[in-house]
Amino acid sequence: MAQSVLLTGAAGRVGQAVLGDLADEHEWRLMDRDPPTDDHPGEFVVGDVTDEKTVREAMEGIDVVIHLAGDPRPEAPWDSVLTNNIDGTQTVLEAAANAGVEKVAFASSNHAVGAYETEDRTPEMYQPHDDYLLDGTELPRPGNLYGVSKAAGESLGRYYHDEHGLSVVCVRIGNLTQGHPPIDYERGQAMWLSYRDCAHLFDRCIRAEYDYEIVYGISDNDRKYYSIDRAREVLGYEPRDNSAHHDDDPSA
Protein backbone atom coordinates (compact mmCIF):
# COMPACT_ATOMS: atom_id res chain seq x y z
CA MET A 1 0.00 0.00 0.00
CA ALA A 2 1.37 3.41 -0.88
CA GLN A 3 2.08 5.60 2.11
CA SER A 4 1.36 9.28 2.48
CA VAL A 5 4.70 10.99 2.90
CA LEU A 6 5.36 14.61 3.82
CA LEU A 7 8.71 15.75 2.47
CA THR A 8 9.98 19.00 3.99
CA GLY A 9 12.73 20.88 2.19
CA ALA A 10 11.51 19.20 -0.99
CA ALA A 11 13.30 21.64 -3.29
CA GLY A 12 16.72 20.98 -1.80
CA ARG A 13 19.34 18.61 -3.11
CA VAL A 14 18.43 15.61 -0.95
CA GLY A 15 14.76 16.17 -1.75
CA GLN A 16 15.50 16.14 -5.44
CA ALA A 17 17.52 12.93 -5.15
CA VAL A 18 14.65 11.31 -3.24
CA LEU A 19 11.96 12.43 -5.67
CA GLY A 20 14.09 11.53 -8.69
CA ASP A 21 13.67 7.82 -7.97
CA LEU A 22 10.60 7.66 -5.75
CA ALA A 23 8.08 10.03 -7.34
CA ASP A 24 5.75 7.17 -8.26
CA GLU A 25 6.35 5.02 -5.18
CA HIS A 26 4.42 6.99 -2.56
CA GLU A 27 1.69 9.58 -2.12
CA TRP A 28 3.67 12.78 -1.73
CA ARG A 29 2.98 16.05 -0.01
CA LEU A 30 5.92 18.34 -0.65
CA MET A 31 6.76 21.36 1.44
CA ASP A 32 9.29 24.09 0.86
CA ARG A 33 9.69 27.79 1.54
CA ASP A 34 10.03 28.37 -2.19
CA PRO A 35 7.25 27.52 -4.62
CA PRO A 36 7.97 24.75 -7.15
CA THR A 37 9.70 25.69 -10.38
CA ASP A 38 9.21 22.31 -12.03
CA ASP A 39 6.84 19.41 -12.38
CA HIS A 40 6.43 17.58 -9.11
CA PRO A 41 4.46 14.65 -7.79
CA GLY A 42 1.57 15.14 -5.36
CA GLU A 43 0.58 18.26 -3.48
CA PHE A 44 2.86 21.20 -2.79
CA VAL A 45 2.67 23.32 0.35
CA VAL A 46 4.59 26.58 0.30
CA GLY A 47 5.65 27.31 3.86
CA ASP A 48 8.33 27.47 6.48
CA VAL A 49 8.93 24.68 9.01
CA THR A 50 9.14 27.26 11.76
CA ASP A 51 5.50 28.21 11.08
CA GLU A 52 3.51 26.01 13.47
CA LYS A 53 0.15 26.44 11.80
CA THR A 54 1.40 25.55 8.32
CA VAL A 55 3.27 22.54 9.66
CA ARG A 56 0.25 21.35 11.64
CA GLU A 57 -1.96 21.53 8.58
CA ALA A 58 0.64 19.79 6.40
CA MET A 59 0.65 16.78 8.80
CA GLU A 60 -3.01 15.87 8.23
CA GLY A 61 -3.37 12.36 6.88
CA ILE A 62 0.37 11.76 6.77
CA ASP A 63 1.96 8.38 7.64
CA VAL A 64 5.63 9.25 7.32
CA VAL A 65 7.60 12.51 7.40
CA ILE A 66 10.95 12.94 5.71
CA HIS A 67 12.26 16.09 7.36
CA LEU A 68 14.99 17.68 5.27
CA ALA A 69 14.16 21.38 5.68
CA GLY A 70 16.70 23.62 7.35
CA ASP A 71 19.67 25.79 6.63
CA PRO A 72 22.01 23.35 4.83
CA ARG A 73 25.19 25.44 5.01
CA PRO A 74 27.97 23.98 7.17
CA GLU A 75 29.11 27.56 7.80
CA ALA A 76 25.59 28.83 8.63
CA PRO A 77 25.54 31.32 11.51
CA TRP A 78 24.11 30.36 14.89
CA ASP A 79 20.94 32.43 14.65
CA SER A 80 19.95 30.69 11.44
CA VAL A 81 20.56 27.13 12.61
CA LEU A 82 18.93 27.89 15.98
CA THR A 83 15.75 28.98 14.21
CA ASN A 84 15.62 26.93 11.03
CA ASN A 85 17.25 23.71 12.16
CA ILE A 86 16.67 23.35 15.90
CA ASP A 87 13.37 25.18 16.34
CA GLY A 88 12.14 23.99 12.92
CA THR A 89 12.80 20.35 13.80
CA GLN A 90 11.00 20.68 17.12
CA THR A 91 8.00 22.19 15.32
CA VAL A 92 7.93 19.29 12.84
CA LEU A 93 8.32 16.59 15.51
CA GLU A 94 5.71 18.12 17.81
CA ALA A 95 3.21 18.40 14.96
CA ALA A 96 3.99 14.86 13.79
CA ALA A 97 3.42 13.46 17.29
CA ASN A 98 0.16 15.37 17.67
CA ALA A 99 -1.11 14.27 14.25
CA GLY A 100 -0.47 10.58 14.93
CA VAL A 101 2.24 10.24 12.28
CA GLU A 102 4.00 6.86 12.49
CA LYS A 103 7.56 7.58 11.42
CA VAL A 104 9.89 10.51 10.95
CA ALA A 105 13.17 10.28 9.03
CA PHE A 106 15.34 13.22 10.00
CA ALA A 107 18.16 14.50 7.81
CA SER A 108 21.06 14.70 10.22
CA SER A 109 24.57 15.19 8.92
CA ASN A 110 28.15 14.03 8.97
CA HIS A 111 28.81 17.46 10.49
CA ALA A 112 27.27 16.23 13.76
CA VAL A 113 30.44 14.14 14.18
CA GLY A 114 32.91 16.15 12.06
CA ALA A 115 35.31 16.84 14.92
CA TYR A 116 36.19 13.14 15.24
CA GLU A 117 38.37 13.91 12.22
CA THR A 118 41.26 15.10 14.36
CA GLU A 119 44.71 16.01 13.14
CA ASP A 120 45.99 12.72 14.54
CA ARG A 121 43.51 10.63 12.58
CA THR A 122 43.53 12.44 9.24
CA PRO A 123 44.18 11.84 6.42
CA GLU A 124 44.83 8.20 7.41
CA MET A 125 41.16 7.60 8.31
CA TYR A 126 40.11 8.39 4.74
CA GLN A 127 42.20 5.53 3.32
CA PRO A 128 40.59 2.25 2.27
CA HIS A 129 42.89 0.16 4.50
CA ASP A 130 42.26 2.20 7.65
CA ASP A 131 39.77 0.53 9.98
CA TYR A 132 38.55 3.51 12.02
CA LEU A 133 34.74 3.43 12.01
CA LEU A 134 32.02 5.53 13.60
CA ASP A 135 28.80 3.57 14.02
CA GLY A 136 26.19 5.96 15.40
CA THR A 137 26.55 4.97 19.07
CA GLU A 138 29.23 7.62 19.67
CA LEU A 139 28.44 10.97 21.24
CA PRO A 140 28.02 13.93 18.87
CA ARG A 141 31.20 15.81 18.13
CA PRO A 142 30.18 18.65 15.81
CA GLY A 143 32.72 20.47 13.71
CA ASN A 144 30.54 23.56 13.33
CA LEU A 145 27.35 25.13 14.67
CA TYR A 146 25.40 23.53 11.83
CA GLY A 147 26.57 20.17 13.20
CA VAL A 148 25.49 21.25 16.70
CA SER A 149 22.02 21.94 15.30
CA LYS A 150 21.87 18.47 13.73
CA ALA A 151 22.94 16.82 16.99
CA ALA A 152 20.15 18.77 18.71
CA GLY A 153 17.69 17.43 16.14
CA GLU A 154 18.83 13.90 16.97
CA SER A 155 18.17 14.49 20.69
CA LEU A 156 14.77 15.94 19.86
CA GLY A 157 14.03 12.79 17.85
CA ARG A 158 15.07 10.62 20.78
CA TYR A 159 12.71 12.56 23.06
CA TYR A 160 9.76 12.37 20.66
CA HIS A 161 10.35 8.66 20.28
CA ASP A 162 10.64 7.89 23.99
CA GLU A 163 7.90 10.17 25.25
CA HIS A 164 5.48 10.31 22.32
CA GLY A 165 5.98 6.97 20.57
CA LEU A 166 7.11 8.26 17.17
CA SER A 167 9.43 5.99 15.21
CA VAL A 168 12.42 8.17 14.40
CA VAL A 169 15.46 7.49 12.25
CA CYS A 170 18.24 10.08 12.06
CA VAL A 171 20.26 9.76 8.86
CA ARG A 172 23.73 11.29 9.10
CA ILE A 173 23.99 12.12 5.42
CA GLY A 174 27.47 12.07 3.89
CA ASN A 175 28.51 13.85 0.72
CA LEU A 176 25.66 13.67 -1.80
CA THR A 177 26.74 14.32 -5.36
CA GLN A 178 25.07 13.43 -8.61
CA GLY A 179 26.64 11.21 -11.25
CA HIS A 180 30.05 10.61 -9.69
CA PRO A 181 31.86 10.94 -6.39
CA PRO A 182 33.82 14.07 -5.53
CA ILE A 183 37.05 14.17 -7.54
CA ASP A 184 40.43 14.62 -5.83
CA TYR A 185 38.74 14.79 -2.43
CA GLU A 186 39.40 11.69 -0.36
CA ARG A 187 37.15 12.74 2.52
CA GLY A 188 34.26 13.29 0.12
CA GLN A 189 34.91 9.92 -1.51
CA ALA A 190 34.91 8.27 1.92
CA MET A 191 31.44 9.62 2.70
CA TRP A 192 30.00 9.72 -0.80
CA LEU A 193 26.27 9.10 -1.16
CA SER A 194 25.08 8.51 -4.70
CA TYR A 195 21.68 9.81 -5.76
CA ARG A 196 20.23 6.35 -6.25
CA ASP A 197 21.55 5.09 -2.89
CA CYS A 198 20.10 8.21 -1.27
CA ALA A 199 16.65 7.59 -2.74
CA HIS A 200 16.81 3.90 -1.81
CA LEU A 201 17.88 4.71 1.76
CA PHE A 202 14.96 7.09 2.32
CA ASP A 203 12.62 4.58 0.69
CA ARG A 204 13.75 2.10 3.35
CA CYS A 205 13.14 4.76 6.03
CA ILE A 206 9.55 4.96 4.74
CA ARG A 207 8.97 1.20 4.55
CA ALA A 208 10.98 -0.36 7.39
CA GLU A 209 9.91 -0.77 11.03
CA TYR A 210 12.10 0.76 13.71
CA ASP A 211 12.03 2.49 17.07
CA TYR A 212 14.81 5.09 17.33
CA GLU A 213 17.90 4.84 15.17
CA ILE A 214 20.93 6.85 14.15
CA VAL A 215 22.38 5.58 10.87
CA TYR A 216 24.97 6.82 8.42
CA GLY A 217 23.79 7.69 4.92
CA ILE A 218 26.65 6.86 2.58
CA SER A 219 27.26 4.48 -0.30
CA ASP A 220 29.32 1.32 0.26
CA ASN A 221 32.62 3.11 -0.27
CA ASP A 222 35.96 1.34 0.20
CA ARG A 223 37.23 4.45 1.96
CA LYS A 224 34.38 4.69 4.44
CA TYR A 225 34.87 5.55 8.11
CA TYR A 226 31.16 5.41 8.83
CA SER A 227 29.62 2.01 9.41
CA ILE A 228 26.54 1.19 7.34
CA ASP A 229 25.87 -2.03 9.25
CA ARG A 230 23.04 -0.54 11.27
CA ALA A 231 21.34 0.85 8.16
CA ARG A 232 21.60 -2.58 6.54
CA GLU A 233 20.29 -4.45 9.57
CA VAL A 234 17.47 -2.22 10.71
CA LEU A 235 16.37 -0.57 7.49
CA GLY A 236 17.33 -3.19 4.88
CA TYR A 237 19.57 -0.66 3.14
CA GLU A 238 21.43 -2.24 0.21
CA PRO A 239 23.65 0.35 -1.40
CA ARG A 240 24.69 -0.24 -4.99
CA ASP A 241 27.46 2.31 -5.27
CA ASN A 242 31.04 2.67 -4.09
CA SER A 243 33.19 5.68 -4.79
CA ALA A 244 36.09 3.34 -5.63
CA HIS A 245 34.16 1.80 -8.57
CA HIS A 246 32.05 4.64 -9.79
CA ASP A 247 32.91 4.08 -13.43
CA ASP A 248 30.94 0.84 -13.28
CA ASP A 249 27.83 2.66 -12.20
CA PRO A 250 27.04 5.35 -14.70
CA SER A 251 23.50 5.72 -13.38
CA ALA A 252 24.64 6.61 -9.86
Place this chain on the structure above:
Amino acid sequence: MAQSVLLTGAAGRVGQAVLGDLADEHEWRLMDRDPPTDDHPGEFVVGDVTDEKTVREAMEGIDVVIHLAGDPRPEAPWDSVLTNNIDGTQTVLEAAANAGVEKVAFASSNHAVGAYETEDRTPEMYQPHDDYLLDGTELPRPGNLYGVSKAAGESLGRYYHDEHGLSVVCVRIGNLTQGHPPIDYERGQAMWLSYRDCAHLFDRCIRAEYDYEIVYGISDNDRKYYSIDRAREVLGYEPRDNSAHHDDDPSA
Protein backbone atom coordinates in the same frame (compact mmCIF):
# COMPACT_ATOMS: atom_id res chain seq x y z
CA MET B 1 46.34 31.59 43.30
CA ALA B 2 42.70 32.60 43.42
CA GLN B 3 40.97 32.42 40.08
CA SER B 4 38.48 34.89 38.67
CA VAL B 5 35.24 33.01 38.28
CA LEU B 6 32.08 34.18 36.54
CA LEU B 7 29.04 32.46 38.00
CA THR B 8 25.89 32.78 35.87
CA GLY B 9 22.55 32.05 37.47
CA ALA B 10 24.16 32.97 40.78
CA ALA B 11 20.85 33.43 42.59
CA GLY B 12 19.59 29.92 41.80
CA ARG B 13 19.80 26.90 44.04
CA VAL B 14 23.04 25.48 42.63
CA GLY B 15 24.60 28.93 42.75
CA GLN B 16 23.69 29.29 46.38
CA ALA B 17 25.13 25.85 47.21
CA VAL B 18 28.38 26.81 45.43
CA LEU B 19 28.69 30.20 47.09
CA GLY B 20 27.76 28.80 50.50
CA ASP B 21 31.09 26.96 50.73
CA LEU B 22 33.30 28.75 48.23
CA ALA B 23 32.64 32.46 48.78
CA ASP B 24 36.16 33.05 50.10
CA GLU B 25 37.96 30.61 47.80
CA HIS B 26 37.88 32.51 44.51
CA GLU B 27 37.43 35.97 43.04
CA TRP B 28 33.76 36.01 42.10
CA ARG B 29 31.78 37.87 39.51
CA LEU B 30 28.15 36.92 39.93
CA MET B 31 25.53 37.30 37.24
CA ASP B 32 21.78 36.89 37.44
CA ARG B 33 18.66 38.38 35.89
CA ASP B 34 17.49 39.39 39.33
CA PRO B 35 19.47 41.81 41.49
CA PRO B 36 20.91 40.38 44.73
CA THR B 37 18.71 40.35 47.80
CA ASP B 38 21.46 39.35 50.21
CA ASP B 39 25.12 39.78 50.97
CA HIS B 40 27.29 38.29 48.27
CA PRO B 41 30.99 37.98 47.51
CA GLY B 42 32.59 39.92 44.67
CA GLU B 43 30.90 41.89 41.92
CA PHE B 44 27.32 41.44 40.80
CA VAL B 45 26.17 41.92 37.21
CA VAL B 46 22.43 42.13 36.66
CA GLY B 47 21.72 40.75 33.21
CA ASP B 48 20.42 37.99 31.04
CA VAL B 49 22.67 35.34 29.44
CA THR B 50 20.84 35.83 26.16
CA ASP B 51 22.09 39.44 26.05
CA GLU B 52 25.34 39.23 24.08
CA LYS B 53 26.71 42.59 25.10
CA THR B 54 26.23 42.03 28.82
CA VAL B 55 27.75 38.56 28.61
CA ARG B 56 30.72 39.82 26.61
CA GLU B 57 31.43 42.51 29.19
CA ALA B 58 31.00 40.06 32.06
CA MET B 59 33.76 37.82 30.59
CA GLU B 60 36.51 40.41 30.87
CA GLY B 61 39.39 39.18 33.02
CA ILE B 62 37.65 35.88 33.79
CA ASP B 63 39.58 32.57 34.07
CA VAL B 64 36.71 30.17 34.65
CA VAL B 65 32.97 30.32 34.00
CA ILE B 66 30.44 28.31 35.94
CA HIS B 67 27.38 28.51 33.74
CA LEU B 68 24.23 27.72 35.67
CA ALA B 69 21.80 30.25 34.20
CA GLY B 70 18.76 28.98 32.37
CA ASP B 71 15.19 27.93 32.90
CA PRO B 72 15.56 25.22 35.59
CA ARG B 73 12.05 23.74 35.31
CA PRO B 74 11.91 20.16 34.01
CA GLU B 75 8.47 21.00 32.61
CA ALA B 76 9.59 24.28 31.00
CA PRO B 77 8.02 24.91 27.58
CA TRP B 78 10.09 24.65 24.43
CA ASP B 79 10.23 28.38 23.68
CA SER B 80 11.75 29.07 27.06
CA VAL B 81 14.43 26.38 26.95
CA LEU B 82 15.24 27.21 23.32
CA THR B 83 15.95 30.81 24.29
CA ASN B 84 17.24 30.65 27.84
CA ASN B 85 19.04 27.31 27.84
CA ILE B 86 20.17 26.61 24.28
CA ASP B 87 20.68 30.13 22.92
CA GLY B 88 21.88 31.38 26.32
CA THR B 89 24.54 28.66 26.53
CA GLN B 90 25.78 29.41 23.02
CA THR B 91 26.06 33.09 23.95
CA VAL B 92 28.08 32.25 27.06
CA LEU B 93 30.41 29.79 25.29
CA GLU B 94 30.99 32.10 22.32
CA ALA B 95 31.81 35.01 24.62
CA ALA B 96 34.06 32.80 26.78
CA ALA B 97 35.98 31.59 23.73
CA ASN B 98 36.40 35.14 22.42
CA ALA B 99 37.55 36.44 25.80
CA GLY B 100 40.22 33.79 26.21
CA VAL B 101 38.55 32.13 29.19
CA GLU B 102 40.29 28.84 30.13
CA LYS B 103 37.49 26.66 31.45
CA VAL B 104 33.73 26.48 31.45
CA ALA B 105 31.75 24.23 33.79
CA PHE B 106 28.25 23.80 32.38
CA ALA B 107 25.29 22.80 34.53
CA SER B 108 23.78 19.95 32.57
CA SER B 109 21.18 17.73 34.16
CA ASN B 110 20.04 14.23 34.92
CA HIS B 111 17.11 15.12 32.66
CA ALA B 112 19.45 14.85 29.64
CA VAL B 113 19.33 11.08 30.24
CA GLY B 114 16.00 10.72 32.07
CA ALA B 115 14.45 8.42 29.48
CA TYR B 116 16.95 5.65 30.27
CA GLU B 117 14.66 5.10 33.24
CA THR B 118 12.31 2.88 31.28
CA GLU B 119 9.40 0.91 32.69
CA ASP B 120 11.50 -2.24 32.38
CA ARG B 121 14.35 -0.87 34.46
CA THR B 122 12.42 0.98 37.16
CA PRO B 123 12.15 0.87 40.12
CA GLU B 124 14.82 -1.87 40.20
CA MET B 125 17.55 0.52 39.00
CA TYR B 126 17.04 2.73 42.06
CA GLN B 127 17.91 -0.12 44.46
CA PRO B 128 21.36 -0.31 46.10
CA HIS B 129 22.02 -3.85 44.84
CA ASP B 130 21.17 -3.08 41.20
CA ASP B 131 24.28 -2.59 39.08
CA TYR B 132 22.87 -0.56 36.19
CA LEU B 133 25.15 2.47 35.71
CA LEU B 134 25.26 5.36 33.27
CA ASP B 135 28.76 6.78 32.95
CA GLY B 136 28.53 9.79 30.62
CA THR B 137 29.62 8.01 27.44
CA GLU B 138 26.02 7.13 26.54
CA LEU B 139 24.00 9.14 24.04
CA PRO B 140 21.55 11.67 25.47
CA ARG B 141 18.08 10.33 26.12
CA PRO B 142 16.09 13.27 27.45
CA GLY B 143 12.87 12.76 29.33
CA ASN B 144 11.60 16.26 28.57
CA LEU B 145 12.37 19.31 26.45
CA TYR B 146 14.40 20.76 29.31
CA GLY B 147 16.60 17.67 29.02
CA VAL B 148 16.84 18.20 25.27
CA SER B 149 18.12 21.71 25.95
CA LYS B 150 20.76 20.39 28.34
CA ALA B 151 21.93 17.80 25.81
CA ALA B 152 22.22 20.62 23.26
CA GLY B 153 24.36 22.55 25.74
CA GLU B 154 26.65 19.54 26.03
CA SER B 155 27.07 19.40 22.23
CA LEU B 156 27.78 23.13 22.19
CA GLY B 157 30.44 22.56 24.82
CA ARG B 158 31.99 19.80 22.74
CA TYR B 159 32.12 22.14 19.73
CA TYR B 160 33.64 25.03 21.67
CA HIS B 161 36.23 22.67 23.08
CA ASP B 162 37.18 21.05 19.78
CA GLU B 163 37.11 24.14 17.61
CA HIS B 164 38.00 26.92 20.03
CA GLY B 165 40.16 25.21 22.65
CA LEU B 166 38.00 25.88 25.71
CA SER B 167 38.21 23.31 28.49
CA VAL B 168 34.61 22.29 29.11
CA VAL B 169 33.09 20.06 31.75
CA CYS B 170 29.39 19.25 31.64
CA VAL B 171 28.02 18.30 35.05
CA ARG B 172 24.82 16.26 34.90
CA ILE B 173 23.50 17.46 38.23
CA GLY B 174 21.32 15.05 40.19
CA ASN B 175 18.84 16.01 42.89
CA LEU B 176 20.30 18.85 44.95
CA THR B 177 18.66 19.27 48.33
CA GLN B 178 19.90 20.99 51.44
CA GLY B 179 20.40 19.22 54.76
CA HIS B 180 19.12 15.77 53.90
CA PRO B 181 18.25 13.62 50.89
CA PRO B 182 14.71 13.50 49.52
CA ILE B 183 12.48 11.51 51.86
CA ASP B 184 10.40 8.57 50.56
CA TYR B 185 11.71 9.13 47.04
CA GLU B 186 14.10 6.39 45.96
CA ARG B 187 14.95 8.00 42.64
CA GLY B 188 15.86 11.24 44.39
CA GLN B 189 17.96 9.35 46.92
CA ALA B 190 19.77 7.57 44.08
CA MET B 191 20.81 10.88 42.51
CA TRP B 192 21.08 13.00 45.63
CA LEU B 193 23.69 15.75 45.61
CA SER B 194 24.36 17.32 48.98
CA TYR B 195 25.14 21.02 49.18
CA ARG B 196 28.69 20.45 50.36
CA ASP B 197 29.42 17.85 47.67
CA CYS B 198 27.97 20.25 45.10
CA ALA B 199 30.26 23.07 46.21
CA HIS B 200 33.26 20.73 46.31
CA LEU B 201 32.49 19.37 42.83
CA PHE B 202 32.34 22.84 41.26
CA ASP B 203 35.48 23.80 43.17
CA ARG B 204 37.19 20.86 41.42
CA CYS B 205 35.78 22.08 38.08
CA ILE B 206 37.51 25.40 38.78
CA ARG B 207 40.84 23.91 39.87
CA ALA B 208 41.33 20.71 37.85
CA GLU B 209 42.79 20.39 34.35
CA TYR B 210 40.64 18.77 31.67
CA ASP B 211 39.76 18.86 27.99
CA TYR B 212 36.09 17.96 27.45
CA GLU B 213 34.21 15.92 30.00
CA ILE B 214 30.70 14.82 30.87
CA VAL B 215 30.43 13.84 34.52
CA TYR B 216 27.59 13.06 36.89
CA GLY B 217 27.10 15.39 39.84
CA ILE B 218 25.77 13.27 42.69
CA SER B 219 26.93 12.26 46.15
CA ASP B 220 28.35 8.78 46.73
CA ASN B 221 24.92 7.22 47.21
CA ASP B 222 24.48 3.48 47.69
CA ARG B 223 21.49 3.65 45.36
CA LYS B 224 23.29 5.43 42.54
CA TYR B 225 22.83 4.51 38.88
CA TYR B 226 25.18 7.24 37.71
CA SER B 227 28.89 6.50 37.86
CA ILE B 228 31.04 9.07 39.63
CA ASP B 229 34.29 7.38 38.55
CA ARG B 230 35.02 9.93 35.84
CA ALA B 231 34.45 12.85 38.21
CA ARG B 232 36.81 11.24 40.71
CA GLU B 233 39.51 10.48 38.13
CA VAL B 234 39.50 13.65 36.07
CA LEU B 235 38.38 16.25 38.55
CA GLY B 236 39.55 14.76 41.84
CA TYR B 237 36.00 14.78 43.16
CA GLU B 238 35.79 13.21 46.63
CA PRO B 239 32.19 13.24 47.79
CA ARG B 240 31.57 13.02 51.52
CA ASP B 241 27.87 12.23 51.50
CA ASN B 242 25.67 9.24 50.75
CA SER B 243 21.90 9.32 50.94
CA ALA B 244 22.00 5.97 52.74
CA HIS B 245 23.94 7.46 55.69
CA HIS B 246 22.73 10.98 55.84
CA ASP B 247 22.15 10.91 59.58
CA ASP B 248 25.91 10.68 60.01
CA ASP B 249 26.45 13.90 58.10
CA PRO B 250 24.37 16.64 59.67
CA SER B 251 26.33 19.32 57.84
CA ALA B 252 25.43 18.00 54.39
